Amino acid sequence: MRRRGVGGVAAINKSKLAKAKFAEKGTEIAETQVSQMSQQLEEFRTKLSDFAAKHRNEIRKNPQFRNHFQQMCARIGVDPLASSKGFWAELLNVGDFYYELGVQVIEVCMATRPRNGGIIPLEELRVRLTKAHGKTREDVTVDDLSRAIKKLSTLGNGFKVIAVGSQRLVQSVPVELSMDNTAVLQSAMDTGYASIKTLCDEFQWPTDRARRSLEQLIKEGMVWIDSQNASEDLYWFPGLFNNEK
Amino acid sequence: MDRFMWVTTISLIKGEFEVIQKHNVRIYDGDNRTNFDCGTLRLTSHQLIWDDQLQDRTISLGLNLVQKTEEVIAGFNRSAKIILYLQSKPTSQEPGPKISSQFNYIRLSFRAGGQSEYYAALCNQLSRKRWITQVTNQRQATRPSGRHMGIVGIERKIEQKQKETQSTISQAFSDLNALMDKAKEMVAIADRVAKKIEEKKGQLSDDETVQFKSYLLSMGINDPVTREEHGYGNKYHEELAKQLATFLKSLIEKSDGLMTLTDVYCMYNRARGIELVSPEDVFIACKLFESLKLPLRLREFDSGVLAVQSESHSVEVIVEKITKIIKSKGCITAEELSPLVKTSITVAKEGLSAAENLGMVCRDDSVEGLRFYLNRFMKDP
Numbered sequence: 001m002r003r004r005g006v007g008g009v010a011a012i013n014k015s016k017l018a019k020a021k022f023a024e025k026g027t028e029i030a031e032t033q034v035s036q037m038s039q040q041l042e043e044f045r046t047k048l049s050d051f052a053a054k055h056r057n058e059i060r061k062n063p064q065f066r067n068h069f070q071q072m073c074a075r076i077g078v079d080p081l082a083s084s085k086g087f088w089a090e091l092l093n094v095g096d097f098y099y100e101l102g103v104q105v106i107e108v109c110m111a112t113r114p115r116n117g118g119i120i121p122l123e124e125l126r127v128r129l130t131k132a133h134g135k136t137r138e139d140v141t142v143d144d145l146s147r148a149i150k151k152l153s154t155l156g157n158g159f160k161v162i163a164v165g166s167q168r169l170v171q172s173v174p175v176e177l178s179m180d181n182t183a184v185l186q187s188a189m190d191t192g193y194a195s196i197k198t199l200c201d202e203f204q205w206p207t208d209r210a211r212r213s214l215e216q217l218i219k220e221g222m223v224w225i226d227s228q229n230a231s232e233d234l235y236w237f238p239g240l241f242n243n244e245k
Numbered sequence: 246m247d248r249f250m251w252v253t254t255i256s257l258i259k260g261e262f263e264v265i266q267k268h269n270v271r272i273y274d275g276d277n278r279t280n281f282d283c284g285t286l287r288l289t290s291h292q293l294i295w296d297d298q299l300q301d302r303t304i305s306l307g308l309n310l311v312q313k314t315e316e317v318i319a320g321f322n323r324s325a326k327i328i329l330y331l332q333s334k335p336t337s338q339e340p341g342p343k344i345s346s347q348f349n350y351i352r353l354s355f356r357a358g359g360q361s362e363y364y365a366a367l368c369n370q371l372s373r374k375r376w377i378t379q380v381t382n383q384r385q386a387t388r389p390s391g392r393h394m395g396i397v398g399i400e401r402k403i404e405q406k407q408k409e410t411q412s413t414i415s416q417a418f419s420d421l422n423a424l425m426d427k428a429k430e431m432v433a434i435a436d437r438v439a440k441k442i443e444e445k446k447g448q449l450s451d452d453e454t455v456q457f458k459s460y461l462l463s464m465g466i467n468d469p470v471t472r473e474e475h476g477y478g479n480k481y482h483e484e485l486a487k488q489l490a491t492f493l494k495s496l497i498e499k500s501d502g503l504m505t506l507t508d509v510y511c512m513y514n515r516a517r518g519i520e521l522v523s524p525e526d527v528f529i530a531c532k533l534f535e536s537l538k539l540p541l542r543l544r545e546f547d548s549g550v551l552a553v554q555s556e557s558h559s560v561e562v563i564v565e566k567i568t569k570i571i572k573s574k575g576c577i578t579a580e581e582l583s584p585l586v587k588t589s590i591t592v593a594k595e596g597l598s599a600a601e602n603l604g605m606v607c608r609d610d611s612v613e614g615l616r617f618y619l620n621r622f623m624k625d626p
Contacts, residue, residue, distance in 0.1 A: 102524065151524045154525050154527075157548060
């Protein structure tokens with residue numbers, strides 16, 4: 001016995017036709033949406049330029065407002081810093097602020113690299129930047145800096161902010177720090193140095209593991225040996241000298 | 246008499262008003278009769294104006310110059326007079342009918358009578374000294390904030406400024422919220438369109454896809470679908486790539502054909518000064534070098550370092566150079582190499598590892614640092 005309505009050639013054709021029709025309709029909808037988007041975009045552009053005319057200076061001057069702006073953008077999935085050709089950069093000038101900051105971050109990191117081996121606390125970076133620019137520079141917060149540095153990561157495996165304990169460090173050399181390396185950094189955070197003994201005590205590591213981790217850091221130029229200490233060698237992070245209390 | 250000034254047209258200044266006028270008044274310079282013999286004498290709150298319409302001449306005297314007044318009653322064969330004793334001539338005075346005078350008083354002869362009335366009005370105006378208040382008024386008008394001087398004034402100013410900033414800030418926040426609501430709508434639409442494009446690839450015309458992509462770029466919406474699928478055929482980035490190529494041409498030759506992308510970014514933006522470009526734009530533009538047939542290439546090293554390389558300086562050329570240097574020195578570290586080839590340490594390091602990959606050099610990895618020696622096994626088979 002034959003079931004009615006399904007299985008026949010006509011039915012297949014019919015469903016094919018329906019599918020084609022649906023696809024066609026879908027394209028149509030997409031098309032109208034693209035044109036709709038262009039309209040909306042134009043509207044948004046005027047809104048944004050109104051906003052820019054009123055509050056452009058606030059964004060540059062007020063760190064709190066700037067932060068709020070960035071957060072709102074992140075929440076709705078918009079990156080105002082993505083392209084210098086975008087509305088945000090063009091009308092609101094947010095781009096220049098962060099890009100310039102990025103350039104300055106690179107310069108400071110390059111200048112200090114021979115001394116600190118490419119590790120610098122975020123706060124120190126901020127102080128250096130502010131000092132270098134005197135009064136002309138608006139208030140730069142640590143938050144602004146992390147954002148600028150995050151943008152720099154596009155330029156290759158070079159710049160990143162690493163969180164060590166409660167503090168944040170900026171790493172400006174393309175080295176992948178292992179978990180152990182980071183642990184060493186954390187241990188040295190307060191004093192500026194680590195030793196094999198302190199590491200073994202703190203993390204219950206075997207001596208070999210501590211030594212290996214430290215030697216790796218020496219090779220990268222992030223750690224200097226101090227062999228004048230009476231009991232054992234100390235491994236100093238020159239980048240963390242200022243943290244010494 | 247020398248205190249009088251010529252007046253071309255009678256116009257009263259602000260706050261000045263006419264009090265009284267008498268016809269047929271003659272002016273005496275001290276004891277002497279003058280030819281100002283038959284005019285109208287007007288008294289205003291600020292000055293005396295003598296005006297002769299027949300001969301079309303007008304002179305005025307500021308009341309501030311009048312020191313003392315005296316009334317002389319009319320007598321036989323003598324008209325009633327008012328004597329004005331004047332202050333010495335002010336240093337900056339506009340020209341008048343007489344340059345100097347030996348007398349410091351003038352007499353006004355009221356030949357038509359009415360001098361008592363005039364005298365009373367004159368004394369009244371003199372005692373009020375309206376010209377003084379007028380001067381102070383002027384001063385207040387020019388400096389309205391002058392009232393709060395000193396530290397209190399400064400404090401108030403700061404407070405006021407703070408209030409203003411506070412209100413603009415709160416306004417800015419609410420404006421921002423409204424703006425972001427609008428942006429949110431945009432993102433939602435973009436999402437829908439992107440999904441459509443993903444579902445039925447190619448069903449949307451290329452034109453529209455390009456258009457859509459430029460919208461996304463304008464809004465700063467990151468959309469992996471269109472970005473990866475359709476390449477970066479953006480006009481802006483193409484232009485940027487061309488500009489970068491011109492800009493880097495000489496620089497890259499100087500640094501031995503290889504520069505890290507970070508350096509490129511820094512130098513290019515420093516050269517621009519304003520309207521800086523974003524790291525992403527630089528990255529995308531560099532990716533376009535090959536398709537635009539520019540003599541530069543973007544190169545990614547194994548360590549993840551990105552660098553711009555001149556086409557003429559292939560890795561082989563660099564490796565050959567490094568090998569030559571090592572041959573002459575015996576061994577070398579990246580730090581020693583970098584000044585020799587005038588590049589950054591990062592680039593030197595990458596060059597050495599590239600040489601190692603080709604089997605030209607071999608490493609000695611110790612606490613002392615990473616040293617590279619010539620690979621003697623590879624030497625001449």
